[in-house]
Amino acid sequence: MRKYLLLLAVAPIALATPAAAQQASAQDEPAAEKGQDKAPAKEVFSTGVAKGRDILDSAISTSSLKSDEIEKFGANSLGEVLRNIPGVRAEYQGGEGNASYSIRGLPLAASGSKFLQLQEDGLPVLEFGDIQLMSSDLFMRVDSNLAQVEAIRGGSASTFASNSPGGVINLISKTGEEEGGSVAASTGLGYDTYRLDFDYGGRISDTLRYQVGGFYRQGEGPRDLGYTAYKGGQFKFNVTKELGEGFIRIYGKYLDDRTPSYQPVPVKVTGTNDKPKFENVANFDLGRDSLVSRNINGIPSLDENNNLKIYNARDGMHSIVKSIGLEAKFDVAGWTISEKFRFADISGSVFENLPLAVAPAIGLAMVNGGPGATLNYANGPRAGQAINPMTLNGNGLLMQSLFINADLKNLDNVTNDLRASRVWDIGGGKLTTTVGFYKSNQSFDSFWTFTTALQDVNGNGNSALVNVNTAAGVPVTQDGILSYSTVGGASYHRRYDVAYDINAPYASVNFHIGKIAIGGSIRYDMGQVDGTLTGAELGGGRVGIKSFDINGDGIISTAESQTAFLPITQPGLVDYDYHYLSYSTGVNFRVSEPLAVFARYSRGGRAAADRILFTPAINYNSGALLDPKDGYDSVRQTEVGVKYRGGSLALNLTGFLANTGERNLQVNSKPDGSVQVEHIIRDYRAYGAEFEGSVRRGPFSLTAGATYTHGEITDDATNPAVIGNTPRHQANFIFEATPQFVTGMFTVGTNFVGTTSSFAQDTNQLKLPGYTVVNAFVQFRPTEKLQLMLNANNLFDTLGVAEVTQASIPASGLVLARSITGRTISGSLRFSF
Template identity: 60%
Template sequence: MKYLYVSAAIAPLLMIAPAVAQAADAVKPANREAVFSTGVAKGRDRLDSATSTSALRESEIKVLGARSLGEVLRNIPGIRAEYGIGEGNANYSIRGLPLSGTGSKYVQLQEDGLPVLEFGDLSQFTSDMFMRSDLNLSAIETIRGGSASTFASNSPGGVINLISKTGDAEGGAVEATYGLNYGEKRVDGDYGYKISDTVRMHIGGFYREGEGPRDVGFTAYKGGQIKANITKTLENGYVRVYGKYLDDRTPAYQFVPIRVTGTNADPTFAGPTNFNLKTDSLMSPHNGNILTLDGDNNILRDDVRGGQHAVSKSIGLDSQLDIGGWTITEKFRVADISGSNMSFRPIAVAPAAALAFVYGGPGGALSFATGPQTGQAIPNPTALNGNGLLTSSLLLYTKVNSLDNVTNDIRASRVWKVGGGNLTTTVGFYKSSQDYGTDLSFLNVLSDVRGDGDASLIDVRTAAGVPTTQNGYIAYGIGGALYHRTYDMNYGVDAPYASINYHVGKIAVGGSLRYDMGDVKGTLYGAELGGGRLGVTSVDMNGDGRISLAETKVATLPLGQPGRVDYNYDYLSYSAGVNYRIAEQLAVFGRYSRGGRASADKILFTPAVNYNTGKLVDSESAYDTVKQAELGLKYRIADLTFNVTAFSARTGERNVQVNSNAAGDIQVENIVRGYKAKGVELEAAVRRGPFSVTAGATYTDAKISKDVLHPEFIGNKPRHQADLIYSVTPQVELKYATVGVNVIGTTSSYAQDTNQLKLPSYTLVNAFVQVRPTEQVQLMLNVNNLFNELALSDVEQAAIPASGVVLGRAYNGRTASATLRYTF
């Protein structure tokens, strides 16, 4: 039934479209660099808009040599991107808004003006997992704060919009990329064509395969996508139909053991012996076997090497028509999203001899459970792999039953002549339906710490020879039956909105409102729901006819005792601003906004919901609010652009956070707190002849302003929040070559909210060279992390433990690639 979700407004548009035809497309501004259309009522010159915006065009994106979407977005001022996990499930925020959990809670990621997922922080599945940067990409537009609160749902921090090519420029390109010091082979292509004077099309995509930038011992990257659209231009607008098919596998680079010396205030981080933090991970062909129970409590086998498997099939409509003085814009998309997310995640690291005692008692013995040394004893645990370490780890298995979504956004705008100025009015209605249907299992295994894709699982026996593990499994669950769950949820959103803007002379004044109404329904299964719902049993998992100790600790679902979820919520968002264009080249603006972000799966399996009635225990758990004030200046002449914005924000936060307790043990904690932040955001670009420089920087002073569970945190900096993040890209563009570097960096931050252990500052230099021997041929060389610097993304311990070993994640070391491109 959901595929009949198209709003009634579409039908008349489709009937009108064929009736009119002419060679003119929808009105496009002459100076496209200055016009911005994301998160606003109508596209307009940015110097006439009281918003803080940025845009990266295709020509700017391709020189970055980014290996993932996160590596592209890190170059946009105001955006914090933590992408140490790789391609997909990265963390994004804007300005000082918190990254207390995972994903992009306050920032909405869109493709062509509609969200990829309604909520950007769904557990194990975030929006960027189902998005790719390739030759289809025309531009990336971002709006920070401002009217993002009222022109999109669940986006009070801002909107990041990937805009596709539509065939306005005929021709295309094909390119092949080869990893010079890492495993990647990739082919990209795109083509735009004018079928007639009034019809054009574009098609493009990529396919890649390889081990990737880290040594994992198997093909971790495999897949690609294809996107296509066809546009009919009309006398009064256009109608476009588009589609996308993505089927791609990427690895999830999880936390690894890191040795740390020095003090919390001045630590030194290094990899364990025989383990390189910049090129290794604990993934390997020897530790990937998943054995668990599925959503019906049947034995299921899978493999961690499946990684983050994203499958997205979508079709959409994008139209704009001028009818009776009104401009009517209709955007509709239906997406069938499936896949899985499997990863290997350490939760504790300790000397091998200590873990032999923990799991095997006095005289406990170790042996290899998998790999080329399967069955061989480990006589000297302290010398194992030269570092003597073992990890108690999770095999994380999450299967998507449905992340399907249907989204429709229709709006009508009209410009009225009033008192010598232009009064622009807009009304619209947004409607979406987002499924969240997943099966989740956390399985507990024991692994050694070895690089080069050679890590193995480890077995333990007591002194009497009794096995306490089975093929490396400590238990077929964690903490009894924690995090063995099934979600079958649907989130419906209805949101009418309106705006008014009056532009007279040098002044533009405007405001907008949005009223979000949510309907949340579903069923949950999991032992955490309480009420005596037991979830641990004995199962012969390996089918040998015997029940081992590990097989007495199998997590099962209490299928006869479901948890009910059935609640509604509503909230108002608003934004108001004034823009004064002092001169043709200079403008100043001020804006105040309040936006909301509805709670999604992060409040499930918490006390926020009464699972007998399905209602919220506390209505405040339904959503969080963000209040922001902005004051900015914009300056633009032919060869110089300069934008600076001062901001202040206050945020309420209900979330789930993975951190550590005072002993350094990993824990999952529900948090209820508030944040406040203030700062300055800078964006500049200058060109002189063949020389050009683009730069962005954000200074942020952020604090935890309240905390229900940890009042001692009040006044502390939020974890991972640096005072300064920045990017600078100088380049020289000659007739036959372009040479430049892309420099990104951050000052130090704290690993956790306790403000003890510091994550060091870093600066990463990425170099690029483009050679164009002919007009159609281009050879590109990109080197990311040119100086092979160790840069930490995150560390889970709040302070240096007695063992001197923490769990953390580093960005990739030096990677070099060559690309040969042919344009036609």
């Protein structure tokens, strides 16, 4: 890894010469930061394109969210911000990380953002946005140092970034153009959270400016957990040296933050699959409770060296990022050179409590302990007390849970993007040519350990582990643990140590003459994957289950006899390469000053990354792919759109068609309702239309977006029964709207986000009802420098069920589901200086 850091560092140093410069980056473009509250005006867009230009002269679909608008959303996570971008489907119910993102009907078969790349300041946070248990948003935070969010949907995203055929979302930092800063303190009203944000920027000299900012917070958070689950913060800085009209910038980031992971919980469902009614079980609120609890903390297991280790369940999702980067733009011999480089040291851990099954306590007691089995509390304030299974917590339920701990040892990411552009005067028009080379190295060194336990269903952070004894009094569990592995084996007790090396040359041409702009771009991705995997699932005589005296009492209990081991001396090899071609071509016609139409066709690819590891796709003796097709998936997209920007009105309408191939892993349920991991090899088709608009009349303004999508599974190699079905969670219609009234002293408004119904699973049986979330905000500015703000998220306490593991309503009437968080209200005080 270090050799890549040294090699990639050479390019930016060599380019740091005082040459005449071209225009600044997106952060330095006045049009990209000014006019946030003005009528629509010329705006330069730079994410996922060869060169920043007016969006009415570009055959692309774009959106941007300014920082002062983002703060009004009262968002508790990045996903709640990104859900306001038209076309983006964000499933953020799990907390501040490992959310799922898709765009324009592209499949969302698993977690993360497979086809949509998340970036910071023009470079990917992780090369692959859907690494299991560690997706990109786990290592990103929104704070007052953010200038804006830019998003490109489809279009040239597939050729100006690797692994991003669906689009790119880029978080752009402030860079000190405006002198001054702010300090903001916020707190939950009715729930425990405290946060301090700050940012400051300005000039050191006429040609040198800087920006610093970040946040720190702690508290229980918006759900009742019984302990301080949120703790940590982020610090970012950048220093920019202006070189004529160009610049060179050094920037850095330090993130160390802990947040809880909210997994599916037991829910009662009545009615029919087509019209279900979801209700809370007794003593457990779907919108406010979690199975994360004050009583569940130290979980013993074996580490990657098969030594005893106690894992802290309260760490939740612990993200650590230390990064340093460089960005520069200037002219050399008529060519505009753009250089971006970043090294990110990424590590941390993820602890999840994933329910496997929920049932009446008396039933699970019998399943595990036989007829006459008894129950008692294993921990918590009632440890040792006998349990009456019929009256347990007023709901009589017991749950079999899987405690998942992923130790993120090394997710280091080294990225370099070097490009050169030149504008030629030809035949009365402008021909823009661009050539570039992208190189990255993504490490993936992680260890997983799984433990199976029994736990009661109790809210307010009071859930506890439960012991089972046979009728004869023989313990079946040990301190609530059924096995120090998954039930029935060592599945998913794994060690990954793999590196992904990517090289991608790319080029584009764009000819603009009069009202017409015609362009095309091409990219060739070449990836080399090498490393080792360790786990019993690789077969070949590898042993994954042994006995281990976890508590050191000299006696092997039933649970201890089912302890997962790593076959350390028998690793499997990973050694393969892949390559694919991406291209995009489009035409834009500026009908008049405020009106343009465009059309575009694109083909992009996405490397398979870790989702094919531990599957039959690889020969683990040689490390080679058995079928080269397993190395990547492709997306083909057609877009036709119209854009209008005039006076106080802006409107964009785009029709799209996408065909996608995918190889992935999906968590769903077996026919008996129990959780399973399914390998999928599928093709999808999606078509629809996307609308975005804004209007301003005096103090009143409205921004809105809506997307209609028809999605279909067109082929499935392992389950032909789902062909013709709608992919799970794919709604026909999603929308967002933010009306607001602004004066010099106050701002008042609402933010609506909604979805129509979708199916819980690909079998298209159980429907997830549609819902609309209403968020409200009030800002009061008694002086120029002081602002008080009140935010209400989910104002009407809407129950929005976003995920159900089961495919249909089971006979028990109990399912495992995740919903949006119930109503939360927060207040903040900001002082600007």
